[in-house]
Amino acid sequence: APKAIIAPSILSADFAELGAACSRTIGQGADWLHVDIMDGHFVPNLTFGPPVVAKIRSHVAPPAEHHGKGTFDCHMMIAEPKKWVKEFKAAGCDLYCFHYEAAVDSSDAESPEATSAAKTSPRALIRYIHDQGMLAGIAVKPGTRVDVLYDVLDSDDAAERPDMVLVMTVEPGFGGQKFMASELPKVEALRKRYPELNIEVDGGLGPGTIDQAADAGANVIVAGSAVFGAKDPAGVIALLREAVDK
Numbered sequence: 515a516p517k518a519i520i521a522p523s524i525l526s527a528d529f530a531e532l533g534a535a536c537s538r539t540i541g542q543g544a545d546w547l548h549v550d551i552m553d554g555h556f557v558p559n560l561t562f563g564p565p566v567v568a569k570i571r572s573h574v575a576p577p578a579e580h581h582g583k584g585t586f587d588c589h590m591m592i593a594e595p596k597k598w599v600k601e602f603k604a605a606g607c608d609l610y611c612f613h614y615e616a617a618v619d620s621s622d623a624e625s626p627e628a629t630s631a632a633k634t635s636p637r638a639l640i641r642y643i644h645d646q647g648m649l650a651g652i653a654v655k656p657g658t659r660v661d662v663l664y665d666v667l668d669s670d671d672a673a674e675r676p677d678m679v680l681v682m683t684v685e686p687g688f689g690g691q692k693f694m695a696s697e698l699p700k701v702e703a704l705r706k707r708y709p710e711l712n713i714e715v716d717g718g719l720g721p722g723t724i725d726q727a728a729d730a731g732a733n734v735i736v737a738g739s740a741v742f743g744a745k746d747p748a749g750v751i752a753l754l755r756e757a758v759d760k
């Protein structure tokens with residue numbers, strides 16, 4: 515399996531000193547920063563948009579290569595992911611991870627997220643994100659089966675294949691929620707099928723839950739409250755890394 519990538523979620527940082535918090539976290543050993551973008555529609559919460567991402571970019575050196583240290587892993591909990599691709603690229607986003615539920619065609623029209631005319635297929639959206647020069651990720655909420663992702667993951671065309679899959683281990687919207695071990699079979703299924711895939715888990719990860727996630731096959735670890743709420747964030751980041759790379 516690929517190596518550990520530790521991505522603290524800045525949702526749990528002190529927003530009044532966000533730039534300093536971001537550069538400090540990288541100094542404490544984080545690989546990526548996980549940037550939670552919420553639009554008050556796809557999820558019942560609001561965070562921030564491109565101007566804030568652009569400001570924090572000036573506090574964190576951009577990655578030297580794809581997937582490198584300082585990668586801004588933007589988790590797009592928004593109803594219209596296609597609409598914001600160019601703005602987030604311009605702001606300094608490196609990896610644009612959209613939700614499958616927000617990108618499916620009208621087949622899922624009962625879902626409130628899936629009503630707008632701005633829908634596009636996951637394949638087309640991944641291609642578009644790649645065309646803009648970013649890595650592309652695709653996320654699934656707890657209620658979504660993971661096998662819906664096999665179509666894009668099995669694409670013969672690398673331009674339409676995601677660089678990462680995010681398996682949510684809480685309902686998206688808020689930090690500090692309880693880890694849902696019920697989601698780990700999705701990680702196991704993905705790891706079995708795709709030995710080299712970057713598989714990210716997000717929600718409730720910390721010293722008490724990391725072993726289960728790592729054993730299931732996750733290698734990209736998001737942790738918000740567990741890192742920003744710790745007395746020794748560097749120690750927590752190291753512990754998470756060792757659990758994955760052991």
Ligand code: DX5
Nearest residue numbers: 523686687689690718738739
């Ligand atoms: C939740 C976000 C998460 C959140 C994780 O919607 O996607 O990234 O910040 O926070 P913790 O690690 O505290 O569960």
Ligand code: ZN
Nearest residue numbers: 523550589716
């Ligand atoms: Zn997130």
